[in-house]
Amino acid sequence: MRRVTLLAGVALVSVVVLLALVSFVWTPYDPVRVDPSARLLGPSAAHWLGTDGFGIDIASRIMVAAQTCLLVGVIAVGIAALVGVPIGIGSGLLGGWFSEVVMRVTDVLYAFPALLLAILLAAAFGASTWTAMIAIGIATIPAFARVARAGTVQVMASDYVLAARSCGTGRAAIAGRHILPNVAPVVGVQASVAFGIAILAEAALSYLGLATPPPTPTWGRMLRDAQTYLFTEPSLALWPGLAIAVAVLGFNLLGDGLRDLLDPKLREQAR
């Protein structure tokens, strides 16, 4: 059963990655060229998923949008992990009032609405893929800091860290040798789940016009465009919606699957 979750996650994520990779070298049509003579066509052999209100091939647009979605996920999760994990490990390693202050600051960040941050950045620098990625990344830092801190505190309480301290091993060596390898699996799981959330957030920001500007295709932007025809051509909203659902579900299942695979307690029982 646990394997099924992991495999389903891998399969769905692979679909998205494959779409993005193929779109670099080939798409059925130009994903940004407007063709007024081919507006709102239904699915056919020429246009598998039909065309939208601008006459752009929907399948091509969906494929290219997968690139943006993965780029946002990678950069946002990268920012969050690169900042959040050292904060969490440092806080767990040093302890004391410093650690408390750091974690309360991340709590405040956690409570700060990510949407407001995205609006602020978009207002200051103009809405772009970068402002969305940075906003999502910053908003995700606390999640990584918490996970890393919890793992660090657990490792610091272990006898092998006590043994390392008793022979004079320095803090940096303890962090690199004992904490990082033991925290890495939970951070990996967190990264997969955060990836899904980042995709969803990017779609929402694109929909609101706070992320990637046109003509670059994104699934959120496609939803926004489809809104105009929601009652006459509901399938326009269906395809990007489905793509978002597949990507988010895929990364969530992948995260759950990895968690089950790596959870030492579950593994101990299985042995």
Place this chain on the structure above:
Amino acid sequence: MTSIPSDRAEPGVYEVRDVTRIFGHGDRRVEGVAGVSLTVHSGERYGVVGESGSGKSTLIRMLAALDRPSSGRIEFQGRSIGELPDARLGFLRSAVQLVFQDPRSSLNPRMKVADIVTEPLRSRLLRGRTDVPTDRSRRLAEVLDAVGLPASAARRYPHEFSGGQRQRIAIARALAPNPQVLIADEPVSALDVSVRAQVLNLLNDLVRDAQLTLIFVSHDLTVVRHICDTVAVMQAGRIVESGPTAQVYARPQADYTRRLLASIPTLPS
């Protein structure tokens, strides 16, 4: 070997004077260790017995400078260690090594045995000390051999070994920096009864051959009797009785010691 706690003529390896360790404050103030004094002489096998929560572990953590006393004085080879910063404890860190109760938690599951055992030799404080072996691979082979593990063990991970073998790995790590004092905290309590005797005998032999000083903590009186020549009985953070093992076991003075001894299960004859 004689042991008189107040023997000033022959200073011990460890001189502990009136050490107290307090946890928490206000209403939740707890004395983990309360006014403990003891002397451990060179070459002695010093047992500390008591039930869980009696302060044994807190005491040895302070002896290893992993925790600091709230008051009192701990001298190691004539040097006070209670208030020294970590960076100046090199002399203690190389001379005193620990073996913990459960090798499942005292060995990092993600490190190979070779890296675990040589970790003390690579530590910031011990690197470059003249009393610590510098040839790591040679020392690794020596200590693995000393604890009865094959050289091929070095390339494997802890989970590939049985509980008794894992404790041998932990002992090999403790021996690596060539220590003078071994502190063993319930080293066989987490092991199967069938391998306890093997590990105890190994410890016994190693301590004898390398002329180590052993501080052996246990709740198990029979084990302590088997290993130690001096014993201190702890209850609620205090030492209620101490002296040569044979004497304490034959003629216990404190009520608590008598009750502990009476609680040893014996087979009906």
